[in-house]
Amino acid sequence: MRASDLKVLELLDFRADEGVIAFHDQRMLLYDADVIGILRRELVETVGPKAARGLLTRFGYADGYRDAQTLKKLFHWESPEEWHKAGLVLHALEGKALAVKTRLSGLADDGPFEAEIRWENCYETEQHLRHLGPATEPVCWKLAGYVSGYFSACLGDEIYFVETDCCATGHGCCRAVGKRRADWGAELEPHLEYFKAASVQDEIARLEQALRAQRQAASRQKREAERWKSLAQRLQGPHAPVVRSRAMRDVFELAERVAPADTTVLLTGESGTGKELVARLLHERSRRAKGPFVAVNCGALPEPLLESELFGHVRGAFTGAVADKKGLFEEASHGTLLLDEIAEAPPAIQVKLLRALQEREIRRVGATTSVAVDVRVLAATNRNLEQAVARREFRRDLYYRLNVVNVVLPPLRERREDIVPLARLFLERYAAAQGKEIRAMSAEALDLLTGYAWPGNVRELENVLERAVVLATRDRITVADLPPALRGGGGLLAPGESAGALPLRALERRAILAALEQHHGNRTRTAKDLGISLHTLWRKLKAYERDAGTRRR
Numbered sequence: 142m143r144a145s146d147l148k149v150l151e152l153l154d155f156r157a158d159e160g161v162i163a164f165h166d167q168r169m170l171l172y173d174a175d176v177i178g179i180l181r182r183e184l185v186e187t188v189g190p191k192a193a194r195g196l197l198t199r200f201g202y203a204d205g206y207r208d209a210q211t212l213k214k215l216f217h218w219e220s221p222e223e224w225h226k227a228g229l230v231l232h233a234l235e236g237k238a239l240a241v242k243t244r245l246s247g248l249a250d251d252g253p254f255e256a257e258i259r260w261e262n263c264y265e266t267e268q269h270l271r272h273l274g275p276a277t278e279p280v281c282w283k284l285a286g287y288v289s290g291y292f293s294a295c296l297g298d299e300i301y302f303v304e305t306d307c308c309a310t311g312h313g314c315c316r317a318v319g320k321r322r323a324d325w326g327a328e329l330e331p332h333l334e335y336f337k338a339a340s341v342q343d344e345i346a347r348l349e350q351a352l353r354a355q356r357q358a359a360s361r362q363k364r365e366a367e368r369w370k371s372l373a374q375r376l377q378g379p380h381a382p383v384v385r386s387r388a389m390r391d392v393f394e395l396a397e398r399v400a401p402a403d404t405t406v407l408l409t410g411e412s413g414t415g416k417e418l419v420a421r422l423l424h425e426r427s428r429r430a431k432g433p434f435v436a437v438n439c440g441a442l443p444e445p446l447l448e449s450e451l452f453g454h455v456r457g458a459f460t461g462a463v464a465d466k467k468g469l470f471e472e473a474s475h476g477t478l479l480l481d482e483i484a485e486a487p488p489a490i491q492v493k494l495l496r497a498l499q500e501r502e503i504r505r506v507g508a509t510t511s512v513a514v515d516v517r518v519l520a521a522t523n524r525n526l527e528q529a530v531a532r533r534e535f536r537r538d539l540y541y542r543l544n545v546v547n548v549v550l551p552p553l554r555e556r557r558e559d560i561v562p563l564a565r566l567f568l569e570r571y572a573a574a575q576g577k578e579i580r581a582m583s584a585e586a587l588d589l590l591t592g593y594a595w596p597g598n599v600r601e602l603e604n605v606l607e608r609a610v611v612l613a614t615r616d617r618i619t620v621a622d623l624p625p626a627l628r629g630g631g632g633l634l635a636p637g638e639s640a641g642a643l644p645l646r647a648l649e650r651r652a653i654l655a656a657l658e659q660h661h662g663n664r665t666r667t668a669k670d671l672g673i674s675l676h677t678l679w680r681k682l683k684a685y686e687r688d689a690g691t692r693r694r
Protein backbone atom coordinates (compact mmCIF):
# COMPACT_ATOMS: atom_id res chain seq x y z
CA MET A 142 0.00 0.00 0.00
CA ARG A 143 1.15 3.47 -0.84
CA ALA A 144 0.02 6.83 0.48
CA SER A 145 -1.22 7.78 -2.99
CA ASP A 146 -3.47 4.70 -3.03
CA LEU A 147 -5.74 6.01 -0.28
CA LYS A 148 -9.31 6.55 -1.40
CA VAL A 149 -11.84 8.17 0.85
CA LEU A 150 -14.67 5.87 -0.15
CA GLU A 151 -12.65 2.84 0.82
CA LEU A 152 -11.53 4.27 4.13
CA LEU A 153 -14.93 5.33 5.30
CA ASP A 154 -17.84 3.03 5.87
CA PHE A 155 -21.04 5.00 5.59
CA ARG A 156 -23.59 3.04 7.60
CA ALA A 157 -26.49 5.38 7.07
CA ASP A 158 -28.92 2.80 8.43
CA GLU A 159 -27.07 2.85 11.77
CA GLY A 160 -26.29 6.56 11.81
CA VAL A 161 -22.58 5.83 11.80
CA ILE A 162 -19.59 6.71 9.63
CA ALA A 163 -16.69 4.45 10.52
CA PHE A 164 -13.00 4.78 9.75
CA HIS A 165 -11.74 1.38 10.90
CA ASP A 166 -12.65 1.43 14.59
CA GLN A 167 -12.88 5.20 14.79
CA ARG A 168 -16.22 6.89 14.47
CA MET A 169 -16.11 9.90 12.17
CA LEU A 170 -18.43 12.88 12.00
CA LEU A 171 -19.34 15.19 9.17
CA TYR A 172 -19.49 18.78 10.32
CA ASP A 173 -20.17 22.07 8.68
CA ALA A 174 -16.79 23.86 8.91
CA ASP A 175 -18.56 27.03 9.96
CA VAL A 176 -19.77 25.36 13.14
CA ILE A 177 -16.14 24.72 14.05
CA GLY A 178 -15.37 28.35 13.15
CA ILE A 179 -18.10 29.57 15.50
CA LEU A 180 -16.81 27.29 18.25
CA ARG A 181 -13.34 28.75 17.71
CA ARG A 182 -14.66 32.29 18.09
CA GLU A 183 -16.55 31.32 21.23
CA LEU A 184 -13.43 29.74 22.68
CA VAL A 185 -11.28 32.78 21.91
CA GLU A 186 -13.92 35.08 23.35
CA THR A 187 -14.64 33.07 26.50
CA VAL A 188 -11.31 31.56 27.55
CA GLY A 189 -8.99 33.91 25.67
CA PRO A 190 -6.78 33.34 22.60
CA LYS A 191 -4.02 31.61 24.52
CA ALA A 192 -6.19 28.96 26.11
CA ALA A 193 -8.15 28.58 22.86
CA ARG A 194 -4.93 27.98 20.96
CA GLY A 195 -3.89 25.35 23.53
CA LEU A 196 -7.20 23.54 23.31
CA LEU A 197 -7.23 23.45 19.51
CA THR A 198 -3.57 22.46 19.30
CA ARG A 199 -4.18 19.49 21.57
CA PHE A 200 -7.42 18.69 19.74
CA GLY A 201 -5.40 18.55 16.50
CA TYR A 202 -2.65 16.56 18.19
CA ALA A 203 -5.05 13.83 19.31
CA ASP A 204 -6.65 13.80 15.86
CA GLY A 205 -3.27 13.30 14.14
CA TYR A 206 -2.06 10.75 16.67
CA ARG A 207 -5.19 8.62 16.20
CA ASP A 208 -5.06 8.87 12.42
CA ALA A 209 -1.46 7.63 12.44
CA GLN A 210 -2.33 4.65 14.60
CA THR A 211 -5.38 3.73 12.57
CA LEU A 212 -3.51 3.98 9.27
CA LYS A 213 -0.75 1.79 10.63
CA LYS A 214 -3.20 -0.88 11.74
CA LEU A 215 -5.18 -0.76 8.53
CA PHE A 216 -2.54 -1.41 5.93
CA HIS A 217 0.70 -3.16 5.11
CA TRP A 218 2.61 -0.12 3.93
CA GLU A 219 5.22 -0.62 1.25
CA SER A 220 7.63 1.24 3.49
CA PRO A 221 7.40 3.23 6.75
CA GLU A 222 7.74 6.41 4.69
CA GLU A 223 4.51 5.60 2.85
CA TRP A 224 2.77 5.38 6.21
CA HIS A 225 4.34 8.69 7.26
CA LYS A 226 3.20 10.42 4.08
CA ALA A 227 -0.27 8.91 4.32
CA GLY A 228 -1.14 11.26 7.19
CA LEU A 229 -0.96 14.25 4.89
CA VAL A 230 -2.98 12.48 2.22
CA LEU A 231 -5.62 11.43 4.75
CA HIS A 232 -5.74 14.96 6.13
CA ALA A 233 -6.52 16.22 2.64
CA LEU A 234 -9.11 13.44 2.12
CA GLU A 235 -10.78 14.55 5.33
CA GLY A 236 -11.16 17.98 3.76
CA LYS A 237 -8.97 19.85 6.20
CA ALA A 238 -6.14 21.20 4.06
CA LEU A 239 -4.08 20.28 1.04
CA ALA A 240 -0.36 19.74 1.60
CA VAL A 241 1.10 21.13 -1.63
CA LYS A 242 4.79 20.99 -0.91
CA THR A 243 6.37 18.63 1.50
CA ARG A 244 9.95 18.08 2.41
CA LEU A 245 10.62 15.24 4.81
CA SER A 246 14.11 14.13 5.69
CA GLY A 247 15.53 11.78 8.24
CA LEU A 248 12.64 9.31 7.89
CA ALA A 249 14.45 6.47 6.13
CA ASP A 250 18.00 7.20 7.24
CA ASP A 251 19.22 7.95 10.71
CA GLY A 252 19.74 11.66 10.06
CA PRO A 253 17.84 14.21 12.12
CA PHE A 254 14.15 14.38 11.33
CA GLU A 255 13.29 17.61 9.55
CA ALA A 256 10.04 18.48 7.88
CA GLU A 257 8.67 21.42 6.04
CA ILE A 258 5.07 21.36 4.87
CA ARG A 259 3.09 23.95 2.94
CA TRP A 260 -0.67 23.87 2.79
CA GLU A 261 -3.33 25.47 0.69
CA ASN A 262 -7.05 25.60 1.33
CA CYS A 263 -6.67 25.24 5.06
CA TYR A 264 -10.15 25.35 6.60
CA GLU A 265 -8.76 26.76 9.78
CA THR A 266 -7.45 29.98 8.18
CA GLU A 267 -10.71 30.30 6.29
CA GLN A 268 -12.73 30.02 9.50
CA HIS A 269 -10.45 32.25 11.49
CA LEU A 270 -10.65 34.99 8.88
CA ARG A 271 -14.40 34.63 8.63
CA HIS A 272 -15.18 34.68 12.33
CA LEU A 273 -12.24 36.46 13.93
CA GLY A 274 -10.71 38.48 11.09
CA PRO A 275 -7.05 38.84 10.00
CA ALA A 276 -4.38 37.87 12.49
CA THR A 277 -0.86 39.01 13.31
CA GLU A 278 0.38 35.51 14.17
CA PRO A 279 -0.26 32.14 12.50
CA VAL A 280 -3.62 30.67 13.46
CA CYS A 281 -3.59 27.08 12.16
CA TRP A 282 -3.33 25.67 15.64
CA LYS A 283 -5.21 22.49 14.99
CA LEU A 284 -3.21 21.85 11.81
CA ALA A 285 0.12 22.24 13.58
CA GLY A 286 -1.21 20.03 16.34
CA TYR A 287 -2.33 17.42 13.81
CA VAL A 288 1.05 16.98 12.10
CA SER A 289 2.82 17.06 15.47
CA GLY A 290 0.58 14.28 16.74
CA TYR A 291 0.80 12.31 13.52
CA PHE A 292 4.58 12.30 13.29
CA SER A 293 4.99 11.76 17.03
CA ALA A 294 2.99 8.57 16.65
CA CYS A 295 4.98 7.56 13.56
CA LEU A 296 8.42 8.15 14.98
CA GLY A 297 7.68 7.28 18.58
CA ASP A 298 9.25 10.52 19.70
CA GLU A 299 8.16 14.05 20.60
CA ILE A 300 7.83 15.80 17.25
CA TYR A 301 6.74 19.43 17.18
CA PHE A 302 5.58 21.46 14.24
CA VAL A 303 5.58 25.22 14.39
CA GLU A 304 3.65 27.25 11.87
CA THR A 305 5.93 29.96 10.47
CA ASP A 306 3.75 31.47 7.70
CA CYS A 307 -0.03 31.58 7.59
CA CYS A 308 -2.65 32.72 5.09
CA ALA A 309 -4.39 34.49 7.97
CA THR A 310 -1.34 36.75 8.35
CA GLY A 311 -1.24 37.56 4.66
CA HIS A 312 1.07 34.81 3.33
CA GLY A 313 0.24 32.94 0.12
CA CYS A 314 0.07 29.61 1.90
CA CYS A 315 0.52 28.14 5.36
CA ARG A 316 3.93 26.71 6.18
CA ALA A 317 5.09 24.72 9.16
CA VAL A 318 8.44 23.28 10.18
CA GLY A 319 8.77 20.13 12.25
CA LYS A 320 11.64 18.59 14.23
CA ARG A 321 12.29 16.30 17.15
CA ARG A 322 12.12 18.10 20.45
CA ALA A 323 15.81 17.44 21.05
CA ASP A 324 16.70 19.16 17.77
CA TRP A 325 14.57 22.25 18.27
CA GLY A 326 16.41 24.21 20.93
CA ALA A 327 15.15 27.39 22.50
CA GLU A 328 13.11 28.37 19.46
CA LEU A 329 10.43 25.87 20.47
CA GLU A 330 9.97 27.12 24.02
CA PRO A 331 7.20 29.70 23.38
CA HIS A 332 5.18 27.11 21.44
CA LEU A 333 5.64 24.18 23.76
CA GLU A 334 3.13 25.26 26.37
CA TYR A 335 0.25 24.89 23.91
CA PHE A 336 0.95 21.18 23.58
CA LYS A 337 1.12 20.59 27.27
CA ALA A 338 -1.84 19.19 29.02
CA ALA A 339 -1.37 16.08 31.03
CA SER A 340 -4.81 14.94 30.00
CA VAL A 341 -4.03 14.47 26.28
CA GLN A 342 -1.61 11.57 26.76
CA ASP A 343 -3.86 10.04 29.41
CA GLU A 344 -6.83 10.34 27.12
CA ILE A 345 -4.94 8.64 24.29
CA ALA A 346 -3.88 5.81 26.58
CA ARG A 347 -7.47 5.37 27.67
CA LEU A 348 -8.67 5.34 24.06
CA GLU A 349 -6.06 2.74 23.15
CA GLN A 350 -7.27 0.53 25.94
CA ALA A 351 -10.85 0.85 24.71
CA LEU A 352 -9.74 0.08 21.15
CA ARG A 353 -8.01 -3.10 22.20
CA ALA A 354 -11.14 -4.34 23.91
CA GLN A 355 -13.21 -3.45 20.85
CA ARG A 356 -10.86 -5.29 18.53
CA GLN A 357 -10.97 -8.44 20.61
CA ALA A 358 -14.74 -8.39 20.42
CA ALA A 359 -14.57 -7.87 16.65
CA SER A 360 -12.25 -10.82 16.09
CA ARG A 361 -14.61 -13.05 18.06
CA GLN A 362 -17.38 -12.06 15.70
CA LYS A 363 -15.17 -12.78 12.71
CA ARG A 364 -14.87 -16.40 13.75
CA GLU A 365 -18.52 -16.92 13.08
CA ALA A 366 -19.49 -19.20 10.25
CA GLU A 367 -18.67 -18.11 6.72
CA ARG A 368 -20.74 -18.08 3.66
CA TRP A 369 -19.61 -20.00 0.66
CA LYS A 370 -21.22 -20.11 -2.67
CA SER A 371 -20.26 -21.48 -6.05
CA LEU A 372 -18.83 -18.93 -8.41
CA ALA A 373 -20.86 -17.33 -11.13
CA GLN A 374 -19.94 -18.22 -14.67
CA ARG A 375 -16.43 -17.00 -15.33
CA LEU A 376 -16.36 -13.98 -17.54
CA GLN A 377 -14.43 -14.05 -20.77
CA GLY A 378 -11.74 -11.64 -21.81
CA PRO A 379 -8.09 -11.25 -20.95
CA HIS A 380 -7.00 -9.30 -17.88
CA ALA A 381 -6.39 -5.75 -18.91
CA PRO A 382 -2.71 -5.19 -18.37
CA VAL A 383 -2.89 -2.90 -15.35
CA VAL A 384 0.68 -2.85 -14.28
CA ARG A 385 2.43 -0.56 -11.91
CA SER A 386 5.33 -2.74 -10.82
CA ARG A 387 8.73 -2.42 -12.44
CA ALA A 388 8.85 -6.22 -12.86
CA MET A 389 5.63 -6.35 -14.89
CA ARG A 390 6.47 -3.28 -16.94
CA ASP A 391 9.73 -5.01 -17.87
CA VAL A 392 7.71 -8.03 -19.01
CA PHE A 393 5.47 -5.94 -21.23
CA GLU A 394 8.39 -3.96 -22.58
CA LEU A 395 10.24 -7.15 -23.53
CA ALA A 396 7.05 -8.54 -25.08
CA GLU A 397 6.58 -5.38 -27.14
CA ARG A 398 10.15 -5.66 -28.40
CA VAL A 399 10.03 -9.33 -29.41
CA ALA A 400 6.47 -9.26 -30.74
CA PRO A 401 7.35 -8.23 -34.32
CA ALA A 402 10.37 -10.57 -34.55
CA ASP A 403 8.51 -13.79 -35.41
CA THR A 404 10.80 -15.81 -33.14
CA THR A 405 9.70 -18.54 -30.79
CA VAL A 406 9.07 -17.25 -27.29
CA LEU A 407 8.97 -19.32 -24.12
CA LEU A 408 6.66 -17.91 -21.46
CA THR A 409 7.35 -19.13 -17.96
CA GLY A 410 5.68 -18.31 -14.68
CA GLU A 411 3.36 -19.76 -12.06
CA SER A 412 -0.23 -20.56 -12.90
CA GLY A 413 -2.41 -17.51 -13.16
CA THR A 414 0.38 -15.00 -13.75
CA GLY A 415 -0.94 -14.05 -17.20
CA LYS A 416 1.09 -16.12 -19.65
CA GLU A 417 -1.79 -16.35 -22.10
CA LEU A 418 -2.38 -12.62 -21.82
CA VAL A 419 1.24 -11.99 -22.84
CA ALA A 420 0.95 -14.59 -25.63
CA ARG A 421 -2.05 -12.71 -27.01
CA LEU A 422 -0.18 -9.45 -26.75
CA LEU A 423 2.74 -10.98 -28.70
CA HIS A 424 0.27 -12.03 -31.37
CA GLU A 425 -1.57 -8.74 -31.52
CA ARG A 426 1.61 -6.71 -31.83
CA SER A 427 3.08 -8.95 -34.56
CA ARG A 428 2.70 -8.91 -38.32
CA ARG A 429 0.46 -11.93 -37.84
CA ALA A 430 -2.12 -9.93 -35.91
CA LYS A 431 -4.70 -10.36 -38.67
CA GLY A 432 -4.18 -14.12 -38.68
CA PRO A 433 -5.62 -16.55 -36.12
CA PHE A 434 -4.43 -16.99 -32.56
CA VAL A 435 -4.78 -20.63 -31.53
CA ALA A 436 -3.98 -22.05 -28.11
CA VAL A 437 -3.69 -25.70 -27.15
CA ASN A 438 -3.14 -27.23 -23.75
CA CYS A 439 -0.54 -29.97 -24.22
CA GLY A 440 -1.37 -31.50 -20.86
CA ALA A 441 -5.08 -31.92 -21.43
CA LEU A 442 -5.16 -34.67 -24.04
CA PRO A 443 -3.73 -38.20 -24.22
CA GLU A 444 -0.95 -38.63 -26.75
CA PRO A 445 -2.85 -39.96 -29.82
CA LEU A 446 -5.55 -37.29 -29.50
CA LEU A 447 -3.02 -34.53 -28.96
CA GLU A 448 -1.11 -35.62 -32.05
CA SER A 449 -4.22 -35.54 -34.18
CA GLU A 450 -5.25 -32.23 -32.61
CA LEU A 451 -1.89 -30.62 -33.39
CA PHE A 452 -1.12 -32.11 -36.79
CA GLY A 453 -4.49 -33.32 -38.10
CA HIS A 454 -5.20 -36.68 -39.66
CA VAL A 455 -6.29 -38.21 -42.94
CA ARG A 456 -9.40 -40.24 -43.43
CA GLY A 457 -8.94 -43.81 -42.21
CA ALA A 458 -5.82 -43.02 -40.18
CA PHE A 459 -7.48 -44.62 -37.16
CA THR A 460 -10.88 -45.90 -36.13
CA GLY A 461 -13.27 -42.99 -36.20
CA ALA A 462 -11.22 -40.90 -38.62
CA VAL A 463 -14.08 -40.71 -41.09
CA ALA A 464 -12.78 -37.63 -42.88
CA ASP A 465 -9.59 -35.60 -43.36
CA LYS A 466 -9.05 -33.14 -40.56
CA LYS A 467 -6.76 -30.13 -40.29
CA GLY A 468 -4.59 -29.88 -37.20
CA LEU A 469 -3.99 -26.73 -35.17
CA PHE A 470 -0.70 -26.07 -36.97
CA GLU A 471 -2.71 -25.67 -40.17
CA GLU A 472 -5.59 -23.87 -38.42
CA ALA A 473 -3.11 -21.31 -37.11
CA SER A 474 -1.68 -20.71 -40.59
CA HIS A 475 -0.35 -17.12 -40.91
CA GLY A 476 -1.11 -16.70 -37.25
CA THR A 477 0.21 -17.75 -33.86
CA LEU A 478 0.05 -21.12 -32.11
CA LEU A 479 0.42 -21.17 -28.33
CA LEU A 480 1.55 -24.52 -26.91
CA ASP A 481 0.40 -24.18 -23.34
CA GLU A 482 1.76 -26.48 -20.63
CA ILE A 483 4.47 -27.56 -23.03
CA ALA A 484 6.29 -29.45 -20.27
CA GLU A 485 3.43 -31.96 -20.28
CA ALA A 486 3.84 -32.87 -23.96
CA PRO A 487 4.63 -36.63 -24.22
CA PRO A 488 8.06 -37.57 -25.67
CA ALA A 489 6.65 -38.70 -29.03
CA ILE A 490 4.90 -35.36 -29.46
CA GLN A 491 8.07 -33.52 -28.46
CA VAL A 492 9.90 -35.18 -31.36
CA LYS A 493 7.17 -34.14 -33.80
CA LEU A 494 7.07 -30.59 -32.48
CA LEU A 495 10.81 -30.29 -32.92
CA ARG A 496 10.50 -31.49 -36.51
CA ALA A 497 7.68 -29.04 -37.20
CA LEU A 498 9.73 -26.16 -35.84
CA GLN A 499 12.88 -27.14 -37.73
CA GLU A 500 11.39 -28.10 -41.07
CA ARG A 501 8.42 -25.73 -40.97
CA GLU A 502 6.28 -28.58 -42.21
CA ILE A 503 4.06 -31.16 -40.61
CA ARG A 504 2.60 -34.49 -41.54
CA ARG A 505 -0.98 -35.36 -40.71
CA VAL A 506 -1.50 -38.62 -38.86
CA GLY A 507 -1.73 -41.37 -41.47
CA ALA A 508 -0.49 -39.15 -44.31
CA THR A 509 2.44 -40.01 -46.56
CA THR A 510 3.38 -36.46 -47.53
CA SER A 511 4.15 -33.31 -45.55
CA VAL A 512 2.46 -29.93 -45.67
CA ALA A 513 4.33 -26.64 -45.26
CA VAL A 514 3.09 -24.52 -42.39
CA ASP A 515 3.60 -20.84 -41.67
CA VAL A 516 3.04 -20.43 -37.96
CA ARG A 517 4.72 -18.58 -35.16
CA VAL A 518 5.01 -20.87 -32.17
CA LEU A 519 4.83 -19.66 -28.58
CA ALA A 520 5.17 -22.04 -25.65
CA ALA A 521 4.18 -21.61 -22.05
CA THR A 522 4.80 -23.56 -18.88
CA ASN A 523 4.53 -23.17 -15.13
CA ARG A 524 7.26 -25.75 -14.62
CA ASN A 525 10.99 -25.32 -14.63
CA LEU A 526 11.88 -26.67 -18.09
CA GLU A 527 15.58 -26.67 -17.41
CA GLN A 528 15.02 -29.06 -14.53
CA ALA A 529 12.74 -31.18 -16.72
CA VAL A 530 15.58 -31.35 -19.26
CA ALA A 531 18.08 -32.34 -16.56
CA ARG A 532 15.70 -35.12 -15.47
CA ARG A 533 15.37 -36.21 -19.13
CA GLU A 534 11.65 -35.55 -19.08
CA PHE A 535 11.96 -32.90 -21.73
CA ARG A 536 14.10 -32.93 -24.87
CA ARG A 537 17.06 -30.62 -24.67
CA ASP A 538 16.98 -29.82 -28.41
CA LEU A 539 13.32 -28.85 -28.26
CA TYR A 540 13.98 -26.74 -25.17
CA TYR A 541 16.65 -24.74 -27.02
CA ARG A 542 14.38 -24.43 -30.03
CA LEU A 543 11.55 -22.99 -27.92
CA ASN A 544 13.64 -20.89 -25.58
CA VAL A 545 14.89 -18.34 -28.11
CA VAL A 546 13.46 -15.58 -25.95
CA ASN A 547 12.28 -16.32 -22.44
CA VAL A 548 9.66 -14.06 -20.89
CA VAL A 549 9.37 -14.72 -17.16
CA LEU A 550 6.15 -13.63 -15.47
CA PRO A 551 6.69 -12.77 -11.82
CA PRO A 552 4.23 -14.11 -9.25
CA LEU A 553 1.79 -11.58 -7.83
CA ARG A 554 3.32 -11.76 -4.34
CA GLU A 555 6.54 -10.36 -5.80
CA ARG A 556 4.75 -7.35 -7.22
CA ARG A 557 2.37 -6.35 -4.51
CA GLU A 558 1.97 -2.84 -5.85
CA ASP A 559 -0.14 -4.33 -8.68
CA ILE A 560 -2.66 -5.89 -6.30
CA VAL A 561 -4.70 -2.79 -5.52
CA PRO A 562 -5.08 -1.52 -9.10
CA LEU A 563 -5.87 -5.04 -10.36
CA ALA A 564 -8.41 -5.59 -7.59
CA ARG A 565 -10.12 -2.31 -8.47
CA LEU A 566 -10.18 -3.26 -12.13
CA PHE A 567 -11.80 -6.63 -11.40
CA LEU A 568 -14.24 -5.03 -8.96
CA GLU A 569 -15.34 -2.56 -11.60
CA ARG A 570 -15.59 -5.26 -14.24
CA TYR A 571 -17.62 -7.77 -12.21
CA ALA A 572 -19.81 -5.15 -10.60
CA ALA A 573 -20.74 -3.90 -14.07
CA ALA A 574 -21.27 -7.44 -15.39
CA GLN A 575 -23.56 -8.33 -12.50
CA GLY A 576 -25.31 -4.99 -12.49
CA LYS A 577 -24.34 -4.26 -8.89
CA GLU A 578 -23.56 -0.79 -7.59
CA ILE A 579 -20.35 -1.59 -5.74
CA ARG A 580 -17.86 1.20 -5.87
CA ALA A 581 -15.32 0.48 -3.20
CA MET A 582 -13.60 -1.97 -0.92
CA SER A 583 -13.28 -1.45 2.81
CA ALA A 584 -9.81 -0.63 4.06
CA GLU A 585 -9.71 -3.93 5.98
CA ALA A 586 -10.61 -5.87 2.83
CA LEU A 587 -7.92 -4.06 0.82
CA ASP A 588 -5.43 -4.84 3.51
CA LEU A 589 -6.24 -8.55 3.42
CA LEU A 590 -5.84 -8.53 -0.36
CA THR A 591 -2.42 -6.87 -0.22
CA GLY A 592 -1.24 -9.08 2.63
CA TYR A 593 -2.18 -12.43 1.10
CA ALA A 594 0.37 -14.66 -0.68
CA TRP A 595 -1.76 -15.33 -3.82
CA PRO A 596 -0.54 -18.83 -4.74
CA GLY A 597 -2.97 -18.70 -7.68
CA ASN A 598 -1.76 -15.25 -8.73
CA VAL A 599 -3.81 -12.83 -10.84
CA ARG A 600 -6.36 -15.50 -11.74
CA GLU A 601 -6.98 -16.19 -8.07
CA LEU A 602 -7.29 -12.47 -7.36
CA GLU A 603 -9.82 -12.20 -10.16
CA ASN A 604 -11.81 -15.14 -8.77
CA VAL A 605 -11.79 -13.65 -5.31
CA LEU A 606 -13.13 -10.34 -6.59
CA GLU A 607 -15.75 -12.03 -8.70
CA ARG A 608 -16.90 -14.03 -5.70
CA ALA A 609 -16.87 -10.94 -3.50
CA VAL A 610 -19.08 -9.06 -5.95
CA VAL A 611 -21.51 -11.99 -5.98
CA LEU A 612 -21.63 -12.10 -2.18
CA ALA A 613 -21.62 -8.39 -1.41
CA THR A 614 -24.87 -7.22 0.09
CA ARG A 615 -23.90 -3.57 0.32
CA ASP A 616 -22.26 -0.94 -1.86
CA ARG A 617 -18.76 -1.93 -0.80
CA ILE A 618 -16.70 -5.10 -0.54
CA THR A 619 -15.99 -5.96 3.07
CA VAL A 620 -13.91 -8.61 4.76
CA ALA A 621 -17.00 -10.81 5.05
CA ASP A 622 -17.14 -11.02 1.24
CA LEU A 623 -13.61 -12.46 0.98
CA PRO A 624 -12.87 -16.19 1.17
CA PRO A 625 -11.75 -17.59 4.52
CA ALA A 626 -8.33 -18.49 3.09
CA LEU A 627 -7.46 -14.79 2.94
CA ARG A 628 -8.35 -14.33 6.53
CA GLY A 629 -5.70 -16.77 7.64
CA GLY A 630 -7.76 -19.79 8.53
CA GLY A 631 -10.91 -19.90 10.57
CA GLY A 632 -14.20 -20.00 8.76
CA LEU A 633 -15.01 -23.17 6.97
CA LEU A 634 -11.70 -24.92 7.18
CA ALA A 635 -10.19 -26.61 10.16
CA PRO A 636 -6.59 -25.66 10.97
CA GLY A 637 -4.18 -27.37 8.59
CA GLU A 638 -6.94 -28.18 6.15
CA SER A 639 -6.72 -26.69 2.68
CA ALA A 640 -9.73 -26.04 0.51
CA GLY A 641 -8.26 -28.35 -2.14
CA ALA A 642 -8.36 -31.26 0.28
CA LEU A 643 -12.13 -31.13 0.72
CA PRO A 644 -14.65 -32.08 -1.91
CA LEU A 645 -16.71 -29.08 -2.96
CA ARG A 646 -19.82 -30.89 -1.78
CA ALA A 647 -18.46 -31.16 1.74
CA LEU A 648 -17.50 -27.49 1.75
CA GLU A 649 -20.94 -26.55 0.54
CA ARG A 650 -22.55 -28.65 3.22
CA ARG A 651 -20.48 -27.00 5.94
CA ALA A 652 -21.24 -23.55 4.58
CA ILE A 653 -24.95 -24.18 4.49
CA LEU A 654 -25.10 -25.66 7.97
CA ALA A 655 -22.93 -22.85 9.35
CA ALA A 656 -25.17 -20.22 7.78
CA LEU A 657 -28.24 -21.96 9.11
CA GLU A 658 -26.76 -21.92 12.58
CA GLN A 659 -25.84 -18.28 12.23
CA HIS A 660 -29.44 -17.47 11.40
CA HIS A 661 -30.73 -19.62 14.25
CA GLY A 662 -32.41 -22.04 11.87
CA ASN A 663 -34.27 -19.35 9.92
CA ARG A 664 -34.35 -20.89 6.45
CA THR A 665 -35.62 -17.84 4.58
CA ARG A 666 -32.79 -15.66 5.84
CA THR A 667 -30.23 -18.42 5.36
CA ALA A 668 -31.25 -18.90 1.74
CA LYS A 669 -31.15 -15.16 1.14
CA ASP A 670 -27.74 -14.89 2.74
CA LEU A 671 -26.35 -17.74 0.62
CA GLY A 672 -27.93 -16.36 -2.53
CA ILE A 673 -29.87 -19.55 -3.24
CA SER A 674 -33.59 -20.14 -3.43
CA LEU A 675 -35.52 -21.43 -0.48
CA HIS A 676 -36.38 -24.47 -2.55
CA THR A 677 -32.70 -25.23 -3.22
CA LEU A 678 -31.89 -24.88 0.46
CA TRP A 679 -34.71 -27.21 1.38
CA ARG A 680 -33.58 -29.76 -1.19
CA LYS A 681 -29.99 -29.70 0.04
CA LEU A 682 -30.99 -30.05 3.69
CA LYS A 683 -33.11 -33.06 2.75
CA ALA A 684 -30.12 -34.59 1.00
CA TYR A 685 -27.93 -34.09 4.09
CA GLU A 686 -30.56 -35.80 6.20
CA ARG A 687 -30.60 -38.70 3.77
CA ASP A 688 -26.78 -38.92 3.84
CA ALA A 689 -26.79 -38.95 7.61
CA GLY A 690 -29.44 -41.69 7.58
CA THR A 691 -27.39 -43.81 5.19
CA ARG A 692 -24.34 -43.50 7.37
CA ARG A 693 -26.24 -44.57 10.43
CA ARG A 694 -27.39 -47.75 8.71
Ligand SMILES: [Zn+2]
Pocket residue numbers: 263266279280281304306307308309314315316
Ligand atom coordinates in the same frame (compact mmCIF):
# COMPACT_ATOMS: atom_id res chain seq x y z
ZN1 LIG B 1 -2.24 28.95 8.59
